[in-house]
Amino acid sequence: MEYKSNNNIVYSCKYHVVWCPKYRRRVLVDGVDERFKQIAQEVAQELHFEIIEMEIMPDHVHMLLEVDPQFGIHKAVKRLKGRSSHDLRKEFPWLNKRLPTLWTNSYFVSTVGGAPLSIMKQYIENQKNV
Structure with a gap:
């Protein structure tokens, strides 16, 4: 298993x-x-x-992320959704006509500690085939 570190901690949070x-x-x-x-x-x-892995479906997004626990997964998702909503709605004006906001307020998150990483990557890669 590979670990990352910052000034205070060593971690593996996927x-x-x-x-x-x-x-x-x-x-x-x-x-x-x-x-x-x-x-x-x-x-x-x-x-x-x-x-680590990302698959974009027409009606949802799957991502496998490794995030510093001191930063927090909620901040990472909030920034991803906020920045992408702002930029995509600016670059693709037809999105403004279809939706009042790009993303829902909610999201699903699950730690991947129990599953082998290769299995999770394969699951996300195969979403297009489902």
Whole structure:
């Protein structure tokens, strides 16, 4: 198992996170999905967390993240959703017409400590085939 560290702690905190557009609309298509991936990578780099795996479906997002526990998974998800909503709605004006806000307020998060990481990565990669 590989560990990360900051000034205070050594950690291995991996999370499976899923969230949806408002009303579960199928709007993550036609370039929105690819741009979302770019924005997510930018946010991860700025905030120093890792996106291990990511799959964008037309009506939801699956991510496998490794986040510093002192920063918190909730802050990572909040920044991902906030920045992507702002940027995507600015770059794709048709999203403003379809939705009052891009994302729902809720999301699913589960720690991945019990499952082998390779199994979680395979699960997320295979979401397109489901």
